[in-house]
Every structure is written in structure tokens, then in C-alpha cells.
Amino acid sequence: MKLLTLNFLTCARKTCKSNAAAFPLHPKEAELEQVETDMNPLFIKNILPRLDWEAMKTLTTELGLPNLPAETPSDEELATDGEPSQTAKDLHTLLMETSIQSGKLVCGNCEHEYAVKEGIANFLLPSHMV
Amino acid sequence: MSRPEDNLPPDLFYNEKEARQYTTSSRIRNIQADMTHRALELLDLQEPSFILDIGCGSGLSGEILSGVEEDEGGPHTWVGMDISSSMLAQALERDVEGDMLLADIGQGVPFRAGSFDAAISISAIQWLCNAETSDVSPEGRLKRFFDGLYASLKRGGKAVCQFYPKNAQQRSLISNAAIKAGFGAGILEDDPETKSVKVYLVLSVGGGDVTGAVSGMENVDVMDARRKERKRGKEFEKKGSKAWIMRKKSQMEAKGKVVKTSSKYTGRRRKTAF
Ligand SMILES: C[S@@+](CC[C@H](N)C(=O)[O-])C[C@H]1O[C@@H](n2cnc3c(N)ncnc32)[C@H](O)[C@@H]1O
Ligand SMILES: [Zn+2]
Numbered sequence: 001m002k003l004l005t006l007n008f009l010t011c012a013r014k015t016c017k018s019n020a021a022a023f024p025l026h027p028k029e030a031e032l033e034q035v036e037t038d039m040n041p042l043f044i045k046n047i048l049p050r051l052d053w054e055a056m057k058t059l060t061t062e063l064g065l066p067n068l069p070a071e072t073p074s075d076e077e078l079a080t081d082g083e084p085s086q087t088a089k090d091l092h093t094l095l096m097e098t099s100i101q102s103g104k105l106v107c108g109n110c111e112h113e114y115a116v117k118e119g120i121a122n123f124l125l126p127s128h129m130v
Numbered sequence: 131m132s133r134p135e136d137n138l139p140p141d142l143f144y145n146e147k148e149a150r151q152y153t154t155s156s157r158i159r160n161i162q163a164d165m166t167h168r169a170l171e172l173l174d175l176q177e178p179s180f181i182l183d184i185g186c187g188s189g190l191s192g193e194i195l196s197g198v199e200e201d202e203g204g205p206h207t208w209v210g211m212d213i214s215s216s217m218l219a220q221a222l223e224r225d226v227e228g229d230m231l232l233a234d235i236g237q238g239v240p241f242r243a244g245s246f247d248a249a250i251s252i253s254a255i256q257w258l259c260n261a262e263t264s265d266v267s268p269e270g271r272l273k274r275f276f277d278g279l280y281a282s283l284k285r286g287g288k289a290v291c292q293f294y295p296k297n298a299q300q301r302s303l304i305s306n307a308a309i310k311a312g313f314g315a316g317i318l319e320d321d322p323e324t325k326s327v328k329v330y331l332v333l334s335v336g337g338g339d340v341t342g343a344v345s346g347m348e349n350v351d352v353m354d355a356r357r358k359e360r361k362r363g364k365e366f367e368k369k370g371s372k373a374w375i376m377r378k379k380s381q382m383e384a385k386g387k388v389v390k391t392s393s394k395y396t397g398r399r400r401k402t403a404f
Binding site: 001002004005008009010011012014017023037040042043046047050052096099118119120121122123124125127130 | 177178179180205206207209211213218222227229230231232233234237238240241242244245247263265266274284
């Protein structure tokens with residue numbers, strides 16, 4: 001599961017939907033994987049304003065990744081002389097190439113743990129928890 | 131012909147064997163690819179987008195999203211949800227580019243509000259009608275799904291769901307659930323009244339006009355009665371007009387009455403532009 005996806009994923013329980021603590025989910029015992037992919041600068045530009053940067057910082061800290069800048073990079077920082085900037089490349093690496101291969105995702109509100117195996121998180125809830 | 135939906139829940143039907151056969155059949159791959167292309171055409175995305183693939187299976191639909199060329203507004207990035215671990219295992223084997231969740235869409239859509247530019251679903255949502263246990267009903271699961279989908283899309287976002295309704299009741303059960311969730315909705319039929327008819331539910335979240343997405347197309351039934359009603363007030367809703375009929379129909383259906391299903395002939399026919 002890419003860090004991109006983790007920046008949008010919330011706890012699936014109804015009782016957690018409107019609770020601020022249910023996002024982001026907290027990685028636990030996470031094994032990370034780095035896979036090179038083609039850069040898609042227009043996608044980065046499109047998704048950037050939708051990222052929750054505070055959540056992004058929480059995730060990177062919890063995963064032991066290098067610190068992020070304090071604020072969301074601006075649109076102008078994505079290109080230098082018409083070429084993708086270092087910032088754009090870093091965002092690509094962070095969002096699109098870094099993923100959780102196995103471990104758990106824990107809800108900060110209800111403490112439910114979602115298992116991740118082979119990069120796929122199990123969000124099936126037993127019916128009493130739906 | 132018997133429908134798999136009538137006999138088994140989806141996670142049991144799509145077992146290891148079925149998932150492998152489904153994914154390797156060139157006939158199925160072609161059909162799923164064609165329908166995904168059609169859905170993309172209806173979404174009309176202008177830039178590389180973040181897309182939710184509902185019932186993504188082994189990624190036959192998703193890989194089309196990843197494969198859209200730059201000069202056609204792609205490639206897109208997708209996240210898939212599916213209830214069958216065997217289908218997802220096939221997707222892993224084929225090394226698809228999207229992220230996937232093992233999840234039941236009838237339990238909701240676990241993403242924060244406004245996450246996605248768009249959503250597609252190819253041949254999946256009819257499965258939601260087959261829940262019959264003491265604690266879940268098709269209505270309840272459809273509501274969970276469409277409410278969640280609505281919230282997960284950004285304003286102006288669209289969703290296109292190709293599905294195989296069992297019959298007219300099921301078709302309106304599904305589209306009414308979408309309308310109740312707040313979507314502007316239209317239904318498009320390709321090859322109507324043939325054995326290979328394909329039904330597309332085209333949905334938009336406030337701002338994106340569904341009539342724009344499907345106008346000028348043949349066999350389109352625009353059903354965004356609820357939105358029009360709210361915007362213009364009832365006095366502008368002419369008695370006998372499509373909006374009026376649709377509202378009466380949903381009122382009657384809400385009361386549990388069986389109403390004639392809406393067809394392209396309901397109320398009036400849209401002129402085609404070409
Ligand atoms: C015919 S396959 C289509 C897969 C893929 N969209 C394609 O075009 O090849 C239908 C898929 O819907 C999934 N499905 C059915 N009910 C579901 C549910 N409640 N939640 C998530 N996925 C579901 C099935 O597991 C199956 O993989
Ligand atoms: Zn929770």
C-alpha cells in the first residue's frame with residue numbers, strides 16, 4: 001500500500017467516520033518496500049492540494065522516514081525550467097514508490113488493527129463492528 | 131440462464147479456480163476492457179486522476195486506467211476494493227499498478243471526504259443486491275455503499291458503474307439508492323434490448339452535471355430529478371414532466387409500491403445531438 005493511499009484511508013467503522021482520531025491510520029510493525037515507477041508530474045500536481053500534509057508528516061515520522069518540510073510544497077516548487085524539480089521527485093518517491101508491504105494499520109480512535117499482507121490491507125469487518 | 135449472484139456470495143463464487151479462469155479468459159478480458167474504455171469515455175477525465183475501482187477483481191479494469199496515454203489525459207492512479215482474496219491474488223500475480231484493499235463495499239467506503247477525482251465499477255455492484263442474512267439487507271448495503279462513495283468523491287467528481295441488473299426492480303433499487311445518497315444520476319444502455327445489453331449508471335457529485343456527461347447520447351435515461359427539484363423548487367416541475375414522474379415514482383416506491391421501471395421513454399426522450 002502506497003503512502004499516497006494511506007493519506008486518504010480512514011477507519012472503516014461507522015462510529016469512527018466523523019472522529020478526527022480515525023485518520024490517519026497508524027502503521028505498526030510495518031515493513032516498507034521501495035519500487036521504482038515512472039514519474040507522473042501531472043498526477044503529483046493534481047493530487048498535491050488534496051494531500052493532508054499534517055497526516056503526511058505523522059506517517060513519515062511514525063515510519064522513521066526523513067522529516068518533511070513544515071508546509072505542503074507549493075505548485076510552483078514542482079518544476080524548475082519546465083523540468084520536474086527535486087521537490088517533485090521527492091514527492092514521487094514518497095507517495096508513489098514507498099509502500100507498506102506488511103504490518104498493521106491501527107485506528108487512533110477505536111484501536112482496531114487492519115492487517116496488511118503482500119501490500120493489501122484487510123478492511124473486512126466482522127458484522128458486529130460494521 | 132442462472133446468475134452466479136443468485137447462488138453464492140461473491141467471496142465464495144470468486145474462489146481460486148474461478149478467479150484464475152476469469153482472469154485468463156481472453157473473451158472476458160476483452161469485454162471488461164471494452165466496458166472500462168466506455169466508462170472512461172463517460173468520465174471524460176482531462177488530467178491524470180485519482181480513481182477508485184469498486185470491485186476491482188484481478189485488475190482487468192484497473193490496468194486500463196493505468197494504461198491511458200498522456201495525450202489522452204492519463205495515466206491515472208487507482209485504488210481498488212474487492213471482497214475476493216482470490217481475485218486480488220490474481221491481481222498481485224499480474225503485478226498491476228493500483229493499490230488494493232480486501233473490503234466489502236456493502237460495509238462502506240473507508241476514505242476521507244473528497245479523496246477521489248472519479249470512480250469506476252465494472253460488473254460488480256449487482257452483487258450488493260444478494261445479501262440476505264438477519265443483520266443485513268440489500269437496501270442497507272446499497273445505502274452504505276452509495277453514501278460512502280458520494281462522500282469519497284470530490285465535488286464535481288463522477289462515477290460510472292456498469293452493472294448487470296437481474297431485472298427492472300433491481301435496476302431501480304440500485305439507481306434509487308444512488309439518488310438517495312445525493313448523486314445526480316443517469317442510466318445509459320449500450321446495445322439495448324439485445325442479449326449483450328450493457329447498463330451504465332452515470333453519477334455526479336454536485337457541480338458536475340450528469341446531463342452534460344450523457345447528453346447527446348442515445349438510450350440515456352436522465353434521472354437526476356432530486357437535484358433539479360431542489361434547485362428550482364416544485365413549482366417549476368411541470369406535472370407529467372420527467373422530473374415529476376421520477377419523483378412520483380420514487381415516492382411510490384418508497385411506500386413499497388411496485389412501479390413501472392423507467393426507460394428511455396419515461397417522460398420524454400432526449401434528442402440526440404449527432
Ligand atoms: C465480474 S468481476 C469484475 C472485476 C473487475 N472490475 C473486472 O472488470 O474484471 C466482479 C467483482 O466484484 C467483486 N465484488 C462482488 N461483491 C463485492 C462486494 N460486496 N465488495 C467488494 N467487491 C465485490 C467480486 O469479488 C469480483 O471480483
Ligand atoms: Zn476506528
